[in-house]
Amino acid sequence: MGTRNVGLATLFVVLMGACGQRDSGTSGDEVVLFAVDMGDVEWFDPQTESVGVRGDVAPLSWGKTLPAADPDGDLVYEVAVPFSDSLDAPVVFKYKVDGTDNPNDGWQDGANRSLDLSGPRRFAAAFGDPPADRAVTFSGDLRVHESVVAEGLNLAPRDVFVYLPPGYDDGEQRYPVLYMHDGRNVFDASEVGAEWRMDEHAEALIPAGEVVPMIIVGIGNTPDRTQEYTPGASGDNYARLIVEHIKPMIDAEYRTLQAARHTALGGSSLGGLISLHLGLRHPETFGTLLVVSPSIWWDDRSVLKQVEALAQPTGQRIWLDMGGREGGRSVPNARRLNALLQREGWSSADLRYTEVPEADHSERSWAARADEMLRFAFADLR
Secondary structure: OOOHHHHHHHHHHHHHHHHOOOEOOOEOEEEEEEEEEOOOOOOOOOOOOEEEEEEOOOOOOOOOOEEOEOOOOOOEEEEEEEEEOOOOOOEEEEEEEEOOOOHHHHEOOOOOEEEOOOOOOEEEEEOOOOOOOOOOOOOOEEEEEEEEOOOOOOOOOEEEEEEEOOOHHHOOOOEOEEEEOOHHHHHOOOOOOOOOOHHHHHHHHOOOOOOOOOEEEEEOOOOOHHHHOOOOHHHHHHHHHHHHHHHHHHHHHOOEOOOHHHEEEEEEEHHHHHHHHHHHHOOOOOOEEEEEEEOOOHHHHHHHHHHHOOOOOOOOEEEEEEEOOOOOOHHHHHHHHHHHHHHOOOOOOOEEEEEEOOOOOOHHHHHHOHHHHHHHHHOOOO
């Protein structure tokens, strides 16, 4: 960014002096300066649009932009953000322009950015700068099927990630399987900056005997994620991709237990929505559903109507959860879904509903309760 870096460094010192080294109004907070140079973004209109930062740690969120300011009119926008000093993982974030008809809906291109609070308390970059390369964070025995595609479904190719339990290659045992959407994010933080850590959780829980050994299949998303993860034609094709192509591929390639009681399906956000939607339509395939922070609001809460229309319980086990800091009517919607499932015949033996008051809508939050999801799905499959 040329000579502007010097100005940003000076501004950072001034802000830290004004806020205090560890005081932003809350004892123990670490103040981080985010600064973004918009000078080379030709489509950005400073007169009608605003720019700021979104992220996965409060006071940032992925649902609302924390606006930055440009007091001297040089198109370098800054905002000082306080974070708790107890964080044990990097803050994941992106800059975003709030406007209309902008490329990529105003988001920075490429992977999410991250900032380790053990390092410098500032992040300054141009909006168009590429993200830093991050190492892949797979754990255990993880195999990748690249560019999987099914003929006739008009869906983009995607990678499929397969976690195999310890000792898989040592015998002839067959294993239950968990299929998950947003598959790379389940195992790897290199693209979005955070992950569910499902492989790390499984690597700890299986040797401890807290769950039976399982295979976990992460189905990668595509740029058509919204269409594929919501009810409609693309969502129906995505369901066919899993049921008619990916599951048979996994059953043929690996030693799986193929019955519904040994097969689970899970995801978060829109992935939670589609897990419930297509899971309820295919109880013969999926015996357990992990419905994590589901986007119940989609299409005027049509998934609630789907549950109300059930003729009888499907016999499936359902994990349903929501964080208290996910915004809007997320918690009331989740409570409504929980109540409907109970009314339709689900009991406490096969329905687990969890609210986490301090959890937000992020991989960091889902990772914090991933071990309990695995226990729910695989502790009693003996």
